[in-house]
Amino acid sequence: xxxxxxxxxxxxxxxxxxxxxxxxxxxxxxxxxxxxxxxxxxxxxxxxxxxxxxxxxxxxxxxxxxxxxxxxxxxxxxxxxxxxxxxxxxxxxxxxxxxxxxxxxxxxxxx
Amino acid sequence: xxxxxxxxxxxxxxxxxxxxxxxxxxxxxxxxxxxxxxxxxxxxxxxxxxxxxxxxxxxxxxxxxxxxxxxxxxxxxxxxxxxxxxxxxxxxxxxxxxxxxxxxxxxxxxx
DNA sequence: AGGGTATATCGTATTATTGCAATATAATAA
DNA sequence: TTATTATATTGCAATAATACGATATACCCT
Numbered sequence: 001x002x003x004x005x006x007x008x009x010x011x012x013x014x015x016x017x018x019x020x021x022x023x024x025x026x027x028x029x030x031x032x033x034x035x036x037x038x039x040x041x042x043x044x045x046x047x048x049x050x051x052x053x054x055x056x057x058x059x060x061x062x063x064x065x066x067x068x069x070x071x072x073x074x075x076x077x078x079x080x081x082x083x084x085x086x087x088x089x090x091x092x093x094x095x096x097x098x099x100x101x102x103x104x105x106x107x108x109x110x111x
Numbered sequence: 112x113x114x115x116x117x118x119x120x121x122x123x124x125x126x127x128x129x130x131x132x133x134x135x136x137x138x139x140x141x142x143x144x145x146x147x148x149x150x151x152x153x154x155x156x157x158x159x160x161x162x163x164x165x166x167x168x169x170x171x172x173x174x175x176x177x178x179x180x181x182x183x184x185x186x187x188x189x190x191x192x193x194x195x196x197x198x199x200x201x202x203x204x205x206x207x208x209x210x211x212x213x214x215x216x217x218x219x220x221x222x
Numbered sequence: 223a224g225g226g227t228a229t230a231t232c233g234t235a236t237t238a239t240t241g242c243a244a245t246a247t248a249a250t251a252a
Numbered sequence: 253t254t255a256t257t258a259t260a261t262t263g264c265a266a267t268a269a270t271a272c273g274a275t276a277t278a279c280c281c282t
Contacts, residue, residue: 008162009137020134026120036212092210099203101147
């Protein structure tokens with residue numbers, strides 16, 4: 001097999017898994033960090049910044065766009081990518097809801 | 112090809128990517144949520160809870176253990192797994208540092 | 223129109239991940 | 253000791269992800 005059994009899990013669990021994939025590759029983390037710093041940028045910058053081929057970066061950008069965490073607007077020949085603040089907040093909240101489910105560390109000395 | 116070029120990215124970027132993988136599969140999210148609820152639990156419970164084979168769950172548990180987000184102690188025939196609170200806090204902080212890099216949404220209307 | 227530039231997509235090779243049956247290992251119980 | 257139970261590991265099949273060259277697409281400029 002090799003297929004994730006999506007139907008076995010809740011909507012929230014699947015949503016978190018999809019969002020987490022945005023951060024599950026260092027190149028995508030680097031792209032996100034670059035967008036955060038630049039507060040808008042273009043694909044070409046990223047090819048310079050990271051050491052990956054143009055096709056590879058374009059592919060990562062598409063994945064991030066599919067997840068919704070970034071958005072791009074055509075700007076002449078170039079495409080300006082930036083963080084989608086609404087989706088960003090959504091993902092941030094989703095993760096924080098999970099993170100905050102662990103009370104104070106002292107109460108969890110089970111093993 | 113097909114190999115992540117780890118050396119191209121910073122330590123922090125790689126660390127985030129590794130940590131994110133813990134959440135990048137719904138089964139692992141489900142396991143983590145179960146551990147948070149139960150505040151300790153055993154593999155057998157999870158086989159009941161999720162609909163996956165014992166071998167598959169054991170594999171996910173190992174991945175989570177490798178990431179360090181959970182820990183297991185042998186308890187007779189069984190193994191008690193629980194969240195590693197120290198690593199949990201570490202990952203939480205790592206993500207929050209990233210999440211908080213986006214200022215107020217209004218300042219980011221670049222595209 | 224024709225050339226240059228920026229990005230996307232396609233095709234493909236390679237490695238990673240997912241899933242499970244079968245088997246191994248280890249502790250307990252009888 | 254032998255059987256039982258719980259978990260880990262192995263081996264394998266199938267799908268997903270990563271990476272990149274080649275090519276397509278789309279926009280700009282002359």
